[in-house]
Amino acid sequence: MSEVGDYWLSDEGLAIRASEFARFLTVRTFNNALQMFGREAGVKGFLYRTMLDNRVCDFCSPYEARHYRAGQFMKFLPQHFLCRCGYDILVEEYTWGIF
Numbered sequence: 001m002s003e004v005g006d007y008w009l010s011d012e013g014l015a016i017r018a019s020e021f022a023r024f025l026t027v028r029t030f031n032n033a034l035q036m037f038g039r040e041a042g043v044k045g046f047l048y049r050t051m052l053d054n055r056v057c058d059f060c061s062p063y064e065a066r067h068y069r070a071g072q073f074m075k076f077l078p079q080h081f082l083c084r085c086g087y088d089i090l091v092e093e094y095t096w097g098i099f
């Protein structure tokens with residue numbers, strides 16, 4: 001096995017993978033609940049947000065500031081391992097840049 005493969009099977013590697021998996025499930029569950037119950041709580045929409053730094057990946061960067069109405073299909077978050085993206089919750093109708 002390669003050194004990289006050995007690392008991810010080491011105690012430290014397994015701990016990191018388990019931690020990230022737990023974070024992944026927590027973020028995904030939270031975002032699914034937002035999508036399912038947000039409209040009932042008065043949420044009008046969501047705004048996709050990246051961290052706006054040089055670590056944002058090519059996969060996530062096109063979604064920055066993308067607007068979704070409540071109930072509309074939207075990207076599940078996190079989109080990938082170690083994704084740091086999130087949704088801003090909009091409680092008023094969204095018109096580009098004006099709340």
Ligand SMILES: [Zn+2]
Binds near residue numbers: 050079080084
């Ligand atoms: Zn992301």
